[in-house]
Amino acid sequence: MPYIRTHYHPILFVLITICAMAELGLAAYLISAGNENHNWPSARYRSLIILFEFNAVWTTLFGTAYLLWIVDGAVHVLASIASSIIWLLITTTLWGVAAGMLYDTRSGSNCNWISDSSGFVDPSSPCYQPQDLSVSRCRETLTVEAVGWVEFGLCLLTLVATCMWLRTSKRSYVSGSRGLV
Numbered sequence: 001m002p003y004i005r006t007h008y009h010p011i012l013f014v015l016i017t018i019c020a021m022a023e024l025g026l027a028a029y030l031i032s033a034g035n036e037n038h039n040w041p042s043a044r045y046r047s048l049i050i051l052f053e054f055n056a057v058w059t060t061l062f063g064t065a066y067l068l069w070i071v072d073g074a075v076h077v078l079a080s081i082a083s084s085i086i087w088l089l090i091t092t093t094l095w096g097v098a099a100g101m102l103y104d105t106r107s108g109s110n111c112n113w114i115s116d117s118s119g120f121v122d123p124s125s126p127c128y129q130p131q132d133l134s135v136s137r138c139r140e141t142l143t144v145e146a147v148g149w150v151e152f153g154l155c156l157l158t159l160v161a162t163c164m165w166l167r168t169s170k171r172s173y174v175s176g177s178r179g180l181v
Contacts, residue, residue: 009165012158013067016091019154020059023147027053030140045141048102052144055094059151062087085162092155099148106141 030049040046066084 008161009158010067010070012154012161013063013070016151016154016158017060017063017067019147019151020056020063023052023144023151024056024060026140026144026147027056030137030144033137042105044105048098048105049144051094051098052102052148055091055098055148055151058094059091059155062091081162081166085159085166088155088159088162092152092159095148095152095155099145099152102141102145102148106138106145 027049031053034040034046034049066087
């Protein structure tokens with residue numbers, strides 16, 4: 001049982017990184033589709049999807065780095081528990097803000113209400129399928145938001161678990177230089 005209590009950290013970082021990679025693909029697709037068709041529902045929506053893309057890149061990059069540092073057993077400043085907690089605080093805040101703002105921006109979870117003039121479709125497109133395309137884009141947006149909330153929850157869980165582990169740990173984190181004095 002102690003193995004499970006002390007080795008959850010890499011598992012949580014793997015989950016955080018995998019969710020961030022999924023979000024990276026979803027947000028990149030929505031950005032590409034919006035730019036290709038020039039049919040962004042609003043400037044705020046476009047900015048939020050770009051924020052989700054930034055969060056996904058940030059989390060993928062640093063989540064992978066921390067995961068490699070954990071597996072490698074690195075002991076430099078960037079791999080410390082303090083830097084991990086600071087990174088988790090920043091990342092949790094970024095995901096919470098992005099998911100909360102997207103929740104506030106979109107109007108409802110039922111995607112069958114979308115009209116042809118919603119901005120999710122371009123009526124002059126040769127492949128114009130009003131209801132199907134707009135419902136699909138709405139569901140993709142809901143998926144981006146849902147994965148954002150999952151990412152927020154995973155980061156928060158990892159942050160709380162790390163702080164609890166740090167508090168209950170009997171190990172001393174005195175630097176090597178102070179130990180020699």
